[in-house]
Amino acid sequence: MIDLKALEEDLREEVSKASSLSQLAQIKAKYLGKNGYITQAIANIKNIPQEERKEYGAKVNKLKEYAENLIRQREEEIRKIELQEKLSKEWLDLSIPLEPAYGTYHPITQTLNRIKEIFISMGFSVMEGPEVELEEYNFDMLNIPKEHPARDMQDTFYVNKEGYLLRTHTSPVQIRTMLSHKPPIYIIAPGKVYRRDDDPTHSPMFHQVEGLVVDKDISFGHMKYTIEVFLREFFEVNVPVRFRASYFPFTEPSAEVDIGCVICNGEGCRVCKQSGWLEVMGCGMVHPAVFESCGIDTEIYSGFAFGMGVERLAMLYFGIDNIKLFFENNIRFLREF
Numbered sequence: 001m002i003d004l005k006a007l008e009e010d011l012r013e014e015v016s017k018a019s020s021l022s023q024l025a026q027i028k029a030k031y032l033g034k035n036g037y038i039t040q041a042i043a044n045i046k047n048i049p050q051e052e053r054k055e056y057g058a059k060v061n062k063l064k065e066y067a068e069n070l071i072r073q074r075e076e077e078i079r080k081i082e083l084q085e086k087l088s089k090e091w092l093d094l095s096i097p098l099e100p101a102y103g104t105y106h107p108i109t110q111t112l113n114r115i116k117e118i119f120i121s122m123g124f125s126v127m128e129g130p131e132v133e134l135e136e137y138n139f140d141m142l143n144i145p146k147e148h149p150a151r152d153m154q155d156t157f158y159v160n161k162e163g164y165l166l167r168t169h170t171s172p173v174q175i176r177t178m179l180s181h182k183p184p185i186y187i188i189a190p191g192k193v194y195r196r197d198d199d200p201t202h203s204p205m206f207h208q209v210e211g212l213v214v215d216k217d218i219s220f221g222h223m224k225y226t227i228e229v230f231l232r233e234f235f236e237v238n239v240p241v242r243f244r245a246s247y248f249p250f251t252e253p254s255a256e257v258d259i260g261c262v263i264c265n266g267e268g269c270r271v272c273k274q275s276g277w278l279e280v281m282g283c284g285m286v287h288p289a290v291f292e293s294c295g296i297d298t299e300i301y302s303g304f305a306f307g308m309g310v311e312r313l314a315m316l317y318f319g320i321d322n323i324k325l326f327f328e329n330n331i332r333f334l335r336e337f
């Protein structure tokens with residue numbers, strides 16, 4: 001028969017001497033493990049003569065409970081001691097002055113904020129809309145017919161649900177605004193857009209800011225003035241601006257807007273392909289078909305819309321020649337701004 005009294009004393013002594021959790025784990029294994037002394041004592045109960053078995057069994061089980069509690073208590077003590085030691089070693093001197101590490105906004109965010117500020121100062125409101133958009137808002141109601149090449153799978157990301165896509169421009173926000181607000185409307189719609197493009201000047205995701213004005217007696221001249229003021233504010237110089245006749249399904253007449261090259265001042269360089277001009281946005285008078293699809297009376301109202309790529313403007317403003325730099329999040333690049 002195992003001497004339970006002696007076992008208990010040995011256990012108590014060993015546990016009290018244990019000074020680390022790993023030592024304690026060894027003791028636990030020695031007494032309570034698969035072949036531990038107490039485990040063996042329990043296994044031995046069945047060999048004890050019938051008349052002593054009950055009393056002995058009770059003692060063994062009591063010892064087991066005692067051992068478990070004792071080890072658990074010591075474990076907590078050791079944890080406290082280790083924590084105290086750690087705290088005393090790893091203390092922080094909060095009085096040492098720290099050099100604060102200042103972050104900055106991403107260059108695209110900075111550019112977006114500047115664009116917004118300029119238009120807000122001219123009385124525009126900022127509107128936003130969903131990036132997963134109805135095909136109807138992205139194309140149909142903007143007078144982009146079913147057979148238009150922009151709808152091609154090669155240009156547009158369609159999602160796994162009939163009638164939905166990743167918006168290819170922020171124009172659907174204009175549709176949503178016209179459906180929910182009565183004119184006068186003076187808004188810009190900034191946000192992410194998606195197209196299946198991927199090269200040094202195109203990214204499959206990029207940012208756009210579009211603008212929409214709907215009011216009585218709005219003319220091409222209002223549009224021209226608004227865009228010229230914006231571009232000169234944005235580039236912080238009195239850049240030459242020209243409007244070239246162009247075509248968009250949702251505006252008529254339509255124009256591309258060029259500024260005198262801000263890199264070479266119009267003398268000709270690689271960025272402007274020696275032309276001295278840089279294309280910066282598209283614009284036009286809102287097509288009557290678009291107004292009609294939104295229930296706006298073309299007898300009373302007219303308006304203009306414009307759209308620009310934020311990365312394009314940021315590249316020209318900061319003098320960056322690869323759009324990918326904006327998305328790689330290289331910390332050395334980002335620290336430049």
Ligand SMILES: [Zn+2]
Nearest residue numbers: 261264269272
């Ligand atoms: Zn140039």
